[in-house]
Amino acid sequence: MADMNPPVENSLENAAPNPVDISVDIAGLMAEIEALAGISEAEPPVVTRVVFGEADLRARAYVKALSREAGLSIREDSIGNTFMRWNGLDPHLSAVATGSHIDAIPNAGAYDGVVGVLGGLEAIRTLQRAGFQPRRSIELVLFTSEEPTRFGIGCLGSRMMAGALSPGEAQNLQDKAGRGLEDLRRVAGFTGDLASVQLDAGHFNSFVELHIEQGPLLEREGLQLGIVTHIAAPASLRILIEGEGGHAGAMLMTDRHDALAAAAEVILALEAAAKSTGEIDTVGTVGVCEVFPGAVNSVPSRVRLETDVRDTDGARRDGVLAALKSSAAEVAARRGVRISFETVNSDPPATCDGAVLAALEASIADSGHSARRMVSRAYHDSLFMARLAPVAMLFTPCRGGVSHRPDEYASPEWIAAGVEVLARTLAQLSSQSFT
């Protein structure tokens, strides 16, 4: 990766003086977050914004309107990634970028992704209000479909930007209703060659993503900010279990090859394997369990599971997957069912860049906020941006570690601290003189 990511020069001697008057309009930002939460496929406070759905498109329009008000120029690529640019004094230099996503899984909350998009915009406006003049342009990026809800694969926009998903692979994606990506993006207004989505390494000078932690550690420890040094490696698998169906009354217990009973053992085997590492950074989840034919009086003949296993250590994660497959093979043999695995994605973990981390830590020192270094067990668009540019992430706490639920919550104080540090960091990175 080193050859792809030219290191940011870890020197602040050329940096402009920090803007004197960093003052976040937190009331205005919270009102914008609330307004965006109201653009949902579900009744408030439930947020559901599936990519390319009507709510997603209306939410994009809202963000673009706010960016236009802030004087940013807007470019959309052919998959809907949206780049909102504040031109620097030296506009031919590669830009410093920040951003996140606004799509939301079914039954989600108001903060996941949104804090990085609207908070990133407020960081830019804060610098504008302070009279700061960036040398490098600063771009706010809204990534398409960070959530895997519709197409089964996460970070669609950043993945394609990094060339980790080819245009051909993307064109084969379908949603559960059988609608293809090509059809859906065109209806949403995004046309043009998908190959143009990929950016060169070096296109961006650096990338910093502000995000809620989606875990309990910062709040538990009473800290205001988290500095992410590593992003966990997610692996997503589909598991198909094929047994033998029959009449729930007439099929003898001793004759059964019940696909759901076998699936139950697989679900518990994954839980046990994830727990067995004893490491806080290992997690394993079965989030989807579809039963066929799914009638109360039919013995299930087929079950489809979707699982998600993550770790900051790729080898340890692969060990969990190996243990799962070994348990599944034993279950299949004992119960006379077939169990097959399909890997949907298995991405390598990412390591954040030392110089970007140093800029973050200097900004935290300037702001006086409390912070710790930590890892992200959730994945983010930064996982793929790390293939294009030096990256780091900044976490704000979230109440009770709750995310992907309507009661997800981050306080104005937490968000204000994050936006302040992001603004200081963008100022530093955009002032650096190396080309």
Add this chain to the structure above:
Amino acid sequence: MADMNPPVENSLENAAPNPVDISVDIAGLMAEIEALAGISEAEPPVVTRVVFGEADLRARAYVKALSREAGLSIREDSIGNTFMRWNGLDPHLSAVATGSHIDAIPNAGAYDGVVGVLGGLEAIRTLQRAGFQPRRSIELVLFTSEEPTRFGIGCLGSRMMAGALSPGEAQNLQDKAGRGLEDLRRVAGFTGDLASVQLDAGHFNSFVELHIEQGPLLEREGLQLGIVTHIAAPASLRILIEGEGGHAGAMLMTDRHDALAAAAEVILALEAAAKSTGEIDTVGTVGVCEVFPGAVNSVPSRVRLETDVRDTDGARRDGVLAALKSSAAEVAARRGVRISFETVNSDPPATCDGAVLAALEASIADSGHSARRMVSRAYHDSLFMARLAPVAMLFTPCRGGVSHRPDEYASPEWIAAGVEVLARTLAQLSSQSFT
């Protein structure tokens, strides 16, 4: 029950001589069964006919047209139970009835229920061709929604006929799309007071149902027919498991209250409890498992299971349910989740009538076919008809015990034997002189 079911006089001294020329048109019957299988919501050979759906209504029309051709008069009640009558010489006597259902669960086969309806019609035509004149009228009954697919409760038509489901309870039924029974039956063309569906005990003289076994015993033992002496007692439960949702990456394994992992333990506990009786007649199944929110990157917060437990011995069945609930309480306490049970139905088992069984056995002796007595672990409309009239059931084998699947199969030889014995039995019962 004795006072509700006046015993059939177990005496054949008044019976008419058996018709000489019992000749089943098995080729014609098999063609009709195939034609009916083609009336499906799914592509052949998959049969799906959900009650009040378009395929169900077209299939009803087909059966009624065949009945009209056979000279039967037709009455439909306000829930769609259809009575096709061959008037006897003494039409004021209570009728002898036979019949079954034509609705089919998703992804089912061609024989479940249909053999009793079209086979019942062929039994009547066989007697007509033989020149037989019934003293009592013979009625072929097509019952509405024997399958619980749409409304979650089986034997809807016969249940209401027996007064085991009140009109008020029926009016509260909804399908999964939230459409009410009242709306659906009216759109299907069945109007009028639901209270009129209930029939008096004594309305029918007797009832005999021909059905495929839906189990493996007859084929395994090389027998042509089964004489059902008891019908198992089904209990259907909905189980709601409420845990805590969250982000599949960020929520620590040690903090989880995963509703699906808890459900997996409940599924295995039911399997173990059903097996623990060591009795061939005990079966327990989880056929439905719905996960909320059902996203690959969300820890499941809620799971809804639908289970079906049956036994010919009601007390033994209740013991399985008690063991399940005890295991579930332990799982709930250990995992910090809530598990609640809702009983959808818990019907008592039925015992077939000695005199009707005697008529069946005499007919089997006349025909020379091989047979055994057995129990039905599947439930049938006979379970509720037993509350109105003396009943018995006649089983034909089915290949591999397979049912509720597209590869469900019963051979022409098996079906012909069943129709022949049914015809002889109807002849006997309709000739008896008691009033």
